[in-house]
Amino acid sequence: MDVGAGGSEGAVTGRRAGASAAPPGPRAYLGDALLAVVVAAVVVLGATLADDGRAAAIDYVLMVASALVLAGHRRAPRAVLLTSTALTTAYVVHAHPGTLAALPVVVAVHTASRAGHRGLGAAVAGGFLAVYITQDALAADGATTRGMLLAGWFLCAVVTGLADKNWQAYLHQTEQRALEAERTREEAALRRAGEERLRIARELHDSLTHSISIVKLQAGVAVHLARKRGEEIPPALLAIQEASGEAMRELRATLDVLRTDEPAGDPATLVERARAAGVPVDYTVTGPERELPAALHRAAYRIVQEALTNVARHAGRGARAGVLLAYEEGELTVLVTDTGTASASRPVAEGTGLTGMRERVAEAGGTLVAGPREEGGFEVRARLPFGEKPPDPAARVPVRETAAP
Numbered sequence: 001m002d003v004g005a006g007g008s009e010g011a012v013t014g015r016r017a018g019a020s021a022a023p024p025g026p027r028a029y030l031g032d033a034l035l036a037v038v039v040a041a042v043v044v045l046g047a048t049l050a051d052d053g054r055a056a057a058i059d060y061v062l063m064v065a066s067a068l069v070l071a072g073h074r075r076a077p078r079a080v081l082l083t084s085t086a087l088t089t090a091y092v093v094h095a096h097p098g099t100l101a102a103l104p105v106v107v108a109v110h111t112a113s114r115a116g117h118r119g120l121g122a123a124v125a126g127g128f129l130a131v132y133i134t135q136d137a138l139a140a141d142g143a144t145t146r147g148m149l150l151a152g153w154f155l156c157a158v159v160t161g162l163a164d165k166n167w168q169a170y171l172h173q174t175e176q177r178a179l180e181a182e183r184t185r186e187e188a189a190l191r192r193a194g195e196e197r198l199r200i201a202r203e204l205h206d207s208l209t210h211s212i213s214i215v216k217l218q219a220g221v222a223v224h225l226a227r228k229r230g231e232e233i234p235p236a237l238l239a240i241q242e243a244s245g246e247a248m249r250e251l252r253a254t255l256d257v258l259r260t261d262e263p264a265g266d267p268a269t270l271v272e273r274a275r276a277a278g279v280p281v282d283y284t285v286t287g288p289e290r291e292l293p294a295a296l297h298r299a300a301y302r303i304v305q306e307a308l309t310n311v312a313r314h315a316g317r318g319a320r321a322g323v324l325l326a327y328e329e330g331e332l333t334v335l336v337t338d339t340g341t342a343s344a345s346r347p348v349a350e351g352t353g354l355t356g357m358r359e360r361v362a363e364a365g366g367t368l369v370a371g372p373r374e375e376g377g378f379e380v381r382a383r384l385p386f387g388e389k390p391p392d393p394a395a396r397v398p399v400r401e402t403a404a405p
Helices: 002-018 026-051 057-072 077-095 099-114 118-139 143-229 235-259 267-276 294-314 352-363
Strands: 281-286 321-328 331-338 367-372 378-385 400-402
Touching: 026 057, 026 099, 057 077, 057 099, 077 099, 077 118, 099 118, 099 143, 118 143, 143 235, 267 281, 267 294, 267 321, 294 321, 294 331, 294 352, 294 378, 352 367, 352 378
Parallel strands: 281 321
Antiparallel strands: 281 400, 321 331, 331 378, 367 378
16 A cells, blocks of 8 residues: 555656756757748848849848857847847848848747847847838838838737747646646545555454454363363364464554555564564575665565565474575566475465465566475565666675574
């Protein structure tokens, strides 16, 4: 349950990190270059048709240069605005072209305004318009009409740039709100899941714990009275007493899982507990140890926990166990073996413990093999993929091993 919570939280964190403004990709810069080429082609074609090809070479250079610098407007909008305006102004002063020559400046004003420099864009547009109108006035060539047309173009450029900026801000704000709403929904779902765990734990405690305690108590009293009277204790009664005690321990362990949100501990602590309980366990770690994701760490911990529990229950007296954690390229291998009474000639019925292990391994995207060994005893082998780039093999560390006392 905690694994799911950790995974969801990790997913939300990843999405929130992706919500920040990302740098433009190659396609955006390719679009900018295409825009510059199109503007250059339009200006050159307009000048060619208007002057019947009589424009000087320097005029074409100024036209093309003033348009091509637009390709860099995303990186440096102010520099592009000033450069394009200076080049176009030089062209206007030299050749007295038509209004189409101002197209690079109009585009530069629009992009600068969209980038948040609308004041600079308006000032540059006003300066260019003053130069253009002055040139037309000196040439007495329709100054009023063309000046008003250009003024309208520049006003549209500033307004549309500002509108585009506001629209982008609105889209970003909408995306942020959607991500925040998703995060809130997931947090609410996690909170409801936690409340449901606690409710189930209370129900189990209030119902099953009481009933099992009564059965265990009555069985214990019956065994005690039989011994006191010197009577032979029925095997069924001893089985009831043992089963009720085991059921109580299992129930308490289940309640602990339901009630805790704490992360899993170190598998080494499980080995120490098993040794303290009288089970000799050899513990080995190979490969470059690394910090595991919460879900993977919990899966490995629970597999070792369940496997050692099964060793204590079913392997028999004198059986030794071995726990191996192998940090390999791309995956973690968890191997738990014992020298108990299990035999390859006798199939083992799969209980809830092995089923739970299979479910955990499947959830982590790994594989599990569990069964009797040819040489005797039982083996649990789980392969859990890291799901990310493995560490440098050159960073391998010596094997860490502790033998059972």
